[in-house]
Amino acid sequence: MIVCVCNRVSDREIRERVQASPCALRDLRRELCVGTQCAKCLPTALDVMREAAPVP
Numbered sequence: 001m002i003v004c005v006c007n008r009v010s011d012r013e014i015r016e017r018v019q020a021s022p023c024a025l026r027d028l029r030r031e032l033c034v035g036t037q038c039a040k041c042l043p044t045a046l047d048v049m050r051e052a053a054p055v056p
């Protein structure tokens with residue numbers, strides 16, 4: 001599923017990045033460009049991040 005339509009970033013890409021090493025939303029923005037245009041994808045991107053690396 002595409003999470004960020006503006007930059008064509010999928011939930012799989014976000015999940016893979018989060019599982020590779022701990023990261024914050026700012027890292028996803030910098031590395032994958034998630035949310036760097038209209039920013040409407042940020043709530044969904046955060047949900048995907050939390051599902052991929054739940055806080056213990």
Ligand code: FES
Pocket residue numbers: 003004005006007034035036037038039040041042
């Ligand atoms: Fe992600 Fe627009 S949908 S910046």
